[in-house]
Amino acid sequence: MIVTIDGVAASGKSSVSSGVAQALGVPYVSSGLLYRAVTLLGLNAGADLADPSALLPLLSPVRLEPLASGNRVWNADHDLSADLHSTRVDGGVSTVAALPEIREWVDAQLRALPAPLVAEGRDMGTNVFPHAPHKFYLTASPRVRAERRARERPEDIPAIEAALTERDRQDTTQSAPAPDARIIDTGPLTLQGVIDTILNDLR
Numbered sequence: 001m002i003v004t005i006d007g008v009a010a011s012g013k014s015s016v017s018s019g020v021a022q023a024l025g026v027p028y029v030s031s032g033l034l035y036r037a038v039t040l041l042g043l044n045a046g047a048d049l050a051d052p053s054a055l056l057p058l059l060s061p062v063r064l065e066p067l068a069s070g071n072r073v074w075n076a077d078h079d080l081s082a083d084l085h086s087t088r089v090d091g092g093v094s095t096v097a098a099l100p101e102i103r104e105w106v107d108a109q110l111r112a113l114p115a116p117l118v119a120e121g122r123d124m125g126t127n128v129f130p131h132a133p134h135k136f137y138l139t140a141s142p143r144v145r146a147e148r149r150a151r152e153r154p155e156d157i158p159a160i161e162a163a164l165t166e167r168d169r170q171d172t173t174q175s176a177p178a179p180d181a182r183i184i185d186t187g188p189l190t191l192q193g194v195i196d197t198i199l200n201d202l203r
């Protein structure tokens with residue numbers, strides 16, 4: 001069984017997916033971490049983030065480890081996970097994610113993982129796992145999302161809100177909800193409330 005949980009930036013995808021996956025006793029998979037890892041490696045190599053031929057040669061040692069407690073991304077034996085949520089990576093990741101060659105590489109990594117799993121990102125329900133029987137799409141207003149993320153980042157709320165809105169704009173192409181996804185406005189709900197809404201729907 002595959003459950004897909006897509007949504008806009010900082011809508012709660014990874015926290016909700018982790019909670020749902022733990023309740024189901026299956027791994028969850030964070031596709032955004034792979035786009036973030038490509039971006040980090042590109043930045044560290046001084047590569048042009050809009051040039052797939054500069055990025056693809058960096059990717060053969062990259063591997064996603066979908067642990068139930070939180071996903072990790074490895075570059076050979078180096079754990080990249082702690083460096084993937086910086087403002088620097090946030091600023092470049094949508095450029096990388098717009099490249100069809102990079103999307104193909106990410107999709108292949110994800111489709112190679114064994115089910116059952118919970119997959120979260122932008123296009124899990126539309127493109128990567130279109131036949132998944134259970135699809136969800138999380139939303140919340142930009143202000144609510146910025147307030148949540150401000151608890152995790154040093155920047156102030158207006159700066160975070162502007163960056164989130166800009167990333168949503170750049171990610172529009174791959175961010176449409178699947179026609180058969182249940183859309184959940186997480187704004188009025190607690191994290192546990194969102195997790196319970198999904199688990200109730202699955203039962």
Ligand SMILES: Nc1ncnc2c1ncn2[C@@H]1O[C@H](COP(=O)(O)OP(=O)(O)O)[C@@H](O)[C@H]1O
Binds near residue numbers: 151
């Ligand atoms: N419904 C909710 N109510 C309050 N906080 C939430 C809710 N959903 C998520 N959060 C918090 O918002 C932050 C962003 O969630 P995260 O899972 O990182 O989102 P995404 O994976 O979509 O970027 C986290 O600190 C998370 O705990």
Ligand SMILES: Nc1ccn([C@@H]2O[C@H](COP(=O)(O)OP(=O)(O)O)[C@@H](O)[C@H]2O)c(=O)n1
Binds near residue numbers: 011093094095
């Ligand atoms: N399935 C996906 C997942 C992420 N992404 C890209 O990767 C970036 C980071 O995704 P993420 O899910 O880690 O970001 P947050 O929403 O957690 O901030 C997004 O802004 C998109 O550019 C994508 O294009 N498709």
